[in-house]
Amino acid sequence: MSVEVFMLVLSTIFLNTIGQLAFKAGVDAIGYFEFTSNNIIPILGKIIFSPWIIIGVIIYTISIFTWLMVLSRVQVCIAYPMSSIGYITTAIAAYYLWNEQLSIVKIVGIVVILVGVYLIAKQ
Secondary structure, three states, X not given: OOHHHHHHHHHHHHHXXXXXXXHHHHHHHHOOOOOOOOOHHHHHHHHHOOXXXXXXXXXXXXXXXXXXXXXXXXXXXXXXHHOOHHHHHHHHHHHHHHOOOOOXXXXXXXXXXXXXXXXXXXX
């Protein structure tokens, strides 16, 4: 895999991570909710007009274009598994931003993902 493609993959992963963090900030601001027939309109209103969720959608939209650039340069069977790095970046960011736990099981999972990505990228 060329450096250019790898940088595009990392850009997509970075954008996806930022988008997920924005979504989390948005729903944290809204609070716990369920979709029921009684509250679907008010909750949708809160979601649609949440600045953080709007930012997340914009960032995700940008990431679609970087992902399309990746797919135009490399096979999907190589590119898509590399996107799993996003699980790692999101878990680490959530640890620092919201004190979400990184248990030993999660850390082992991160290592397994890294090994898998390395093996696929090495092809």
